[in-house]
Amino acid sequence: MDFLNGILVKPFADMAAAPDFLLQVLWEGLVGGVLYALIALGFVLIYKSSRIFNFAQGIMVVFAALTLVGLHERGVPALFALPLTLLVMLALAMAIERVVLRPLVNQPDIILFMATIGITMFLIGFGELIFGGENKVMITRELMIPTDSFIFEPFGGFVSIEQKDLTAVVGAVFLVIGLLVFLNKSKIGRAIRALGDDHQAALSVGISLSTIWVIVWFIAGVIALATGIVWGARAGVSFALEVIAFKALPVLMLGGLESVMGAIIGGLAIGILEKVFEIYWGQPLLGGNTEAWFAYVLALLVLLFRPQGLFGEKIIERV
Amino acid sequence: MFYRTAGQFKTSYQADHALFPVRQDAILLAVILVFAFAVFPLTASEFTFRALLIPVLIYSLAALGLNILTGYAGQLSLGTGAFMGVGAYACYKLISIFPEMNIVVAIALSGFFSATVGVIFGLPSLRIKGFYLAIATLAAQFFLVWLFQKWSWLYNYNASGAIQVPNINLFGVTVAGPRASAIVQYYFVLSVVCVMTVFAINITRGRIGRMWKAVRDMDIAAELVGINLMRTKLMAFFVSSYVVGIAGALFVFLWRGAAEANLFDIPLSFRVLFIAIIGGLGSVLGNFLGAILIVALPVIISAVPRALGLPLDAATVEHLNIMIIGALIITFLIVEPHGLARFWAMIREKLILWPFPH
Numbered sequence: 168m169d170f171l172n173g174i175l176v177k178p179f180a181d182m183a184a185a186p187d188f189l190l191q192v193l194w195e196g197l198v199g200g201v202l203y204a205l206i207a208l209g210f211v212l213i214y215k216s217s218r219i220f221n222f223a224q225g226i227m228v229v230f231a232a233l234t235l236v237g238l239h240e241r242g243v244p245a246l247f248a249l250p251l252t253l254l255v256m257l258a259l260a261m262a263i264e265r266v267v268l269r270p271l272v273n274q275p276d277i278i279l280f281m282a283t284i285g286i287t288m289f290l291i292g293f294g295e296l297i298f299g300g301e302n303k304v305m306i307t308r309e310l311m312i313p314t315d316s317f318i319f320e321p322f323g324g325f326v327s328i329e330q331k332d333l334t335a336v337v338g339a340v341f342l343v344i345g346l347l348v349f350l351n352k353s354k355i356g357r358a359i360r361a362l363g364d365d366h367q368a369a370l371s372v373g374i375s376l377s378t379i380w381v382i383v384w385f386i387a388g389v390i391a392l393a394t395g396i397v398w399g400a401r402a403g404v405s406f407a408l409e410v411i412a413f414k415a416l417p418v419l420m421l422g423g424l425e426s427v428m429g430a431i432i433g434g435l436a437i438g439i440l441e442k443v444f445e446i447y448w449g450q451p452l453l454g455g456n457t458e459a460w461f462a463y464v465l466a467l468l469v470l471l472f473r474p475q476g477l478f479g480e481k482i483i484e485r486v
Numbered sequence: 487m488f489y490r491t492a493g494q495f496k497t498s499y500q501a502d503h504a505l506f507p508v509r510q511d512a513i514l515l516a517v518i519l520v521f522a523f524a525v526f527p528l529t530a531s532e533f534t535f536r537a538l539l540i541p542v543l544i545y546s547l548a549a550l551g552l553n554i555l556t557g558y559a560g561q562l563s564l565g566t567g568a569f570m571g572v573g574a575y576a577c578y579k580l581i582s583i584f585p586e587m588n589i590v591v592a593i594a595l596s597g598f599f600s601a602t603v604g605v606i607f608g609l610p611s612l613r614i615k616g617f618y619l620a621i622a623t624l625a626a627q628f629f630l631v632w633l634f635q636k637w638s639w640l641y642n643y644n645a646s647g648a649i650q651v652p653n654i655n656l657f658g659v660t661v662a663g664p665r666a667s668a669i670v671q672y673y674f675v676l677s678v679v680c681v682m683t684v685f686a687i688n689i690t691r692g693r694i695g696r697m698w699k700a701v702r703d704m705d706i707a708a709e710l711v712g713i714n715l716m717r718t719k720l721m722a723f724f725v726s727s728y729v730v731g732i733a734g735a736l737f738v739f740l741w742r743g744a745a746e747a748n749l750f751d752i753p754l755s756f757r758v759l760f761i762a763i764i765g766g767l768g769s770v771l772g773n774f775l776g777a778i779l780i781v782a783l784p785v786i787i788s789a790v791p792r793a794l795g796l797p798l799d800a801a802t803v804e805h806l807n808i809m810i811i812g813a814l815i816i817t818f819l820i821v822e823p824h825g826l827a828r829f830w831a832m833i834r835e836k837l838i839l840w841p842f843p844h
Contacts, residue, residue, distance in 0.1 A: 270820040285815035292809025463625035
């Protein structure tokens with residue numbers, strides 16, 4: 168009885184008793200969710216255009232952030248380091264396309280997946296070799312991101328919203344809108360979607376596979392840089408960030424591997440739900456740290472009813 | 487020249503499907519076994535046992551378990567490390583609840599625990615396919631490792647949260663724990679791995695193995711010819727997790743001696759997956775080749791700068807190590823996506839024809 172009370176009644180009573188705390192939890196969850204959504208977006212873009220399950224997206228986030236901070240440490244002004252980092256990401260995209268993807272065209276999915284794990288390991292070693300393995304501070308102030316907090320007092324309580332989180336959310340919204348416009352309105356965006364629909368048909372009308380792949384991996388790199396700045400501002404830049412890649416995978420399951428919309432909605436939903444679950448159920452009942460698996464179990468349950476995720480393309484089996 | 491197959495006629499289907507259709511294969515295997523059972527133990531040092539021979543065998547066994555699931559039954563799994571953990575923790579609990587239990591029995595039983603857990607986490611495979619299933623197995627990975635940390639009953643309420651292997655005797659010889667000698671452990675692991683390999687070879691070339699391959703190649707077609715998908719897939723999860731669980735029990739009891747929950751985290755799963763893929767999916771031999779490569783590489787790479795006299799500090803070597811392994815994995819995938827087992831198949835083909843080109 169006590170147990171049932173702990174599951175069914177007490178968490179909601181706690182929520183009602185301290186609505187300002189609930190709001191704070193929701194906001195934290197939302198910010199986390201935006202980050203998950205951004206990483207998932209990088210995955211989705213690459214999966215859509217090349218059917219490659221890019222495990223390296225998480226490490227690209229770390230690599231981009233490290234490059235930015237590392238360049239600044241070596242005396243490059245922040246606003247100049249930013250375009251320089253973008254150049255590095257472009258070079259990375261070209262190198263990956265040339266060295267890894269092109270020789271592996273037409274191989275089974277799992278081989279390409281393993282290759283991206285190989286890229287991950289290479290980038291971990293390479294990044295640590297050049298920039299060192301210790302935790303670094305993101306150059307938030309130099310990039311002119313405000314670091315104060317807004318304080319609200321709803322319901323006579325206390326909610327604090329950090330401005331850098333707000334910047335992150337607003338920035339992410341613009342990034343996503345820009346990406347959607349690019350994918351849906353521009354010529355290159357149309358080519359990317361064509362490749363996603365049918366490789367051979369796209370090739371036969373003259374779309375260059377390798378150019379598009381470089382572009383897609385570069386966009387994924389840009390998203391990685393944005394994610395890296397935001398996450399680095401919250402938690403510092405180190406290879407521990409790599410674990411957030413694993414947080415994005417259930418987002419993909421929930422939203423569907425091919426859906427940009429799914430990545431965003433799935434990311435936000437998982438960010439908020441896992442935070443709420445951790446605070447109100449996980450810590451009192453299960454000893455905490457449920458964030459490690461909650462998203463996976465949630466996505467698994469959803470998948471049992473919709474095997475292609477909430478927004479994924481319906482899987483049609485042909486015999 | 488060495489692989490002359492002329493004169494070896496098959497006059498029945500039975501002979502055609504024999505374990506060694508070519509006599510030279512059997513001779514080669516016998517030579518390898520003589521090396522494994524007699525030559526290595528006589529020549530190897532303590533370091534070689536601990537750093538190379540024992541881990542190669544244990545990783546081969548784990549990869550063999552994964553290969554049954556991924557290579558033969560076509561169900562991609564990223565949760566191998568956690569299932570190894572289930573085997574290890576189950577064995578630890580069995581030994582600490584029944585201290586008199588024979589270690590062989592304890593290890594054999596602990597496989598059943600991981601097999602049960604494997605079947606539970608294999609249930610989604612009936613609905614989910616491909617990468618979605620791969621991510622679903624990650625749910626097992628993260629949930630189980632979390633459980634190993636939080637459920638203190640599993641590690642007997644230790645303050646450290648780690649499991650320590652006690653000294654265990656078998657027929658008067660210490661086989662596990664701090665007092666065990668490496669050579670005894672090597673023989674123990676080698677025997678278990680041999681038994682499990684024979685079991686795996688026979689199960690994969692028999693009726694069950696054919697059912698798995700049919701499901702892997704096209705599950706709908708397999709269903710149409712009368713294969714019960716649910717039973718076949720779950721059986722693959724059961725057998726695979728059983729082998730993986732035993733590998734996990736050996737991993738902690740015969741090699742590491744102690745383990746914390748995060749030992750079974752995702753890097754271990756990926757390591758085993760690498761071995762299976764670089765060795766070759768859908769092959770038993772490949773697991774051993776892959777394990778030799780993946781275990782030996784770091785040892786060799788870290789020995790090279792010292793041998794050349796390069797003044798590199800340990801951290802740099804470590805980073806270079808990760809980088810080179812990543813690059814090598816990509817290279818291997820590009821050169822031979824079907825793995826080292828295919829390499830051996832090609833060499834064997836050439837040996838049979840040699841000195842003629844065709």
